[in-house]
Amino acid sequence: MSIMRNQPVRIVFILIVLLGVWMPGADAGTINALNAENLYVSGQIVNSHGEAIPEASVTLAVTGNDAPVKKTVLTDGNGRYEFKALFPAGSLLNARILLEARKLSYAPSVRISLLPIRASIDALGSSVYLAEANLTLMRVASxxxxxxxxxxxxxxxxxxxxxxxxxxxxxxxxxxxxxxxxxxxxxxxxxxxxxxxxxxxxVDLNVIFLLFSMMMIVGVCEKTGMFQWLAHRCYRISGGRASLLAAVLMILTAVTSSFLDNVTTMLLIIPVTIRIARSLGLNPIALMVPEVFASNVGGTATLIGDPPNIMIGSYTGLTFMDFGLNLGLPCLLVMAVSVLFFLIYYAKDYRDVGKAIESKHPEPAIDFAIKDRRLLFLSLVSLGITIVLFLLHGILKMAPSIAALIGTTILLISVGRRVDIVELLETKVEWSTLVFFAALFTVIAAAQESGLIHLIADGVKSASGDSLIVAVLMILWVSALASAVIDNIPYTATMLPVVAYLTATVPGAQNGVLWWALAMGACLGGNGTLIGASANVVTAGMAEKAGYRIAFAQYLKICLPPMILSIVVCTIWLLAVEL
Structure with missing residues (x-):
């Protein structure tokens, strides 16, 4: 006898089917899939800038049928959400489908009615209904x-x-x-x-690992005595003129800062500079101030030269080559103007030293010999590999931090026991800087979540009046003046989403010109005051420790004019070349 002729079994089967159809809040686990109706609702929640909103609460309500459903999900990191629900056959024909989204710091909710479209019939004979709803939430002050x-x-x-x-x-x-x-x-x-x-x-791990890797490479290079040797070669190349010595040291500092962190560059070159200046009877400030100014100019030229550039590159995906091609030439012009300015400003100090350095003063008491030639060779090879990978990372679709990590790992493996990696981690890696970045990213993310960055971006866009020229001038000059007053790192972190919004909405800004304006303003503006850039603060501290105090007002008097001059040069460049 078949199962369908068995009366008790037939009754039980019918009861199970009826129970599956009747149960409210139906889902795939409570309804017979045969001839059922599948509802798929998906979409993205964004703000008025088109930015994805993570962790928004999205509620789907299906009413007006025999199987009402109400479900709530949270959007993912890309603002996406998805609902899946299974209904008895015919349930969606007259159903009302409502969608509601909520998030703190946004208008209470957006509620829309959806009309699902039957897309297909699956292998079980079930109808598949699809609905796509992308919602925009408006910011409110909270x-x-x-x-x-x-x-x-x-x-x-x-x-x-x-x-x-x-x-x-x-x-x-x-x-x-x-x-x-x-x-x-x-x-x-x-x-x-x-x-x-x-x-x-x-927390941008690309920034964190890039800084970490470069700190490790510099830590190994420092043990070779390479930087002291380079500084002494500058002393010898000067050929008996203090003014030429200052110019050569500025160029050395700028080139070094293009590939190493500004702070690290100054930490390495200042002790040698002080010894050379003392041996010449020259006030070291006349060399140190031009050097730190040059370090900020050189750091502006490349992706890895200054933390603001590292942050901009990581946020936007701009490559090492992009930075070199768009910032290299204007930085060369700024460097030429800066060298000329400081040679004129300190002309009397340099003249008093005398023209014949070698005949009047002994060699400075500096240990300038290379300490470990094999270690130097391995360091230069690894650094060369890293720079090549930086040049190619855009083609390879590889984050700059990966290029730096590869170079660092090759160096550490090749040097073997010549370098104590534990000692290197403890003494050469600036953990305080890495923690600073991680914490700062959190503070900026909170400002973005609450809508503060959104309001700033709207204010800047409103002030620019959709004029690209006005937007460029605002970003460049406001960044320069702001970075002269506050540390350029938190300022840049605050401005990243603002400039991203302006780049997407201001006509003509899609070529990235606003990013170059931000980089120039934030990096070069830090030259304006003693607290404008970390390298400035470090230089003043080391000078004071050696007995040469650089006062805030003194630095302002010396460096504010060339900083303004450098921003004028950048303004002309951006308006004449980039637009």
């Missing part, structure tokens, strides 16, 4: 915006006035925001500013 703005201002003030170390300032800001989100947020949802997941995603 308590989270004011709190994130206050914390960002707090970090700027702490760093700008050097009230605490910049790493502690950024770390305190990030901790305040996360504490507010997790200790107060559960009781007052409007104060949940940023989640740990978004904070973790905001």
């Amino acid at each position: 308590p989270a915006l004011w709190i994130s703005g206050a914390v960002l201002l707090f970090v700027y003030v702490m760093i700008g006035f050097e009230l605490v170390h910049r790493t502690l300032a950024a770390l305190a800001g990030a901790t305040l925001l996360l504490s507010c989100s997790y200790l107060v947020g559960p009781f007052y949802p409007d104060l949940r500013i940023i989640s740990f997941e978004i904070a973790a995603r905001s």
Whole structure:
């Protein structure tokens, strides 16, 4: 006897089918898939700038049928969401499908009615209905915006006035925001500013690993005595003239800073500069100030020369070659103007030293010999490989940090026991700088989540009036003046999403000219004051330790005019060449 002729079995089968059709909140686990209807709803939640909104709450409600459904999901890191639901046959014919999205710092909700389209019938005879809904949420001022703005201002003030170390300032800001989100947020949802997941995603590992790798390479190179040897060669090349010595040292510093971090360059070259100046009877400040100015100019020219450029490159995907082609020539012009300015400014100091250095003064007491020639060879080979990979990373679709990590690993493996890697990690890697970047990224991400960056971008766009020339001038000059007052690293981090929005919306800006304006303004503007760039602060500290104090007003008097002059040169370049 067949199963369908068995009356008890038939009754049980019918009850199971009826139960599957009747159950509310139906899903794939409660409805017989045979002849059922499948609903797929997907889309993306963005803000008015077209930027994806992660962790937005999206609710799907299906009503007006025999199987009502209400489900809520969170968008992923790209603002995408997806719903899948299974319904009894015929349930979607007269159903109402509503979609609602919510997120802190946005208007309460967006509610739309969807009309699904039957796409196909699957192998089981079930109808497949699809619906695509991309929603745009509008920003509103919320308590989270004011709190994130206050914390960002707090970090700027702490760093700008050097009230605490910049790493502690950024770390305190990030901790305040996360504490507010997790200790107060559960009781007052409007104060949940940023989640740990978004904070973790905001840390740009490309920047972190690139800085780490270059620190390791420089740490090994330093042990060879290469930098002291180069500085002494500059002394010999000067041929008896202090003014030529200053020019050659500026060029050496600029070239070195194009491939190494500015701070590291100054840490290596200042001790040698002080010894050379003392042996000549010259005030070391007359060499150190031009050198640090040159280090910021040289660092502007390449992707890896200055932290703001590293951040811009990582954020935008611009390559090493892009930076070299667009910033190399204007930086050469700025360098020529800078050398000329300082030679005129310190002309009397250089003249007093005398023309014949060799005949009047002994060789400076510096150990300038190469300490380890094999280590020097291995270091130069590894550095050369790294630079070649930097040049090719755009073609290889490889992040710059990977190129740096490859070069670093090759160097460490090749040197073997010649270098103690533990000692290198402990003494040559600036962990405080890496922690500073990680914490700063979190503070900026909170400002972006709360809508503060959004408001700044809208304000800049409104002020520019959709004029590309005005936008270029605003980004260049505001960046230069702001970077002269505050550290250019947090300023650049704040401006990245702003410039990205302007690049996408201002007519004609799609060629990337605004990114070059930001790079020039942030890097060169740091020359304006003693606190404008990290290299300036380090130089002043080392000079004071050696007995030569560089006062804030003294530095401002010397370097503000050439900084303004350098921005004028960049303005002419951007308007004449890039537009």
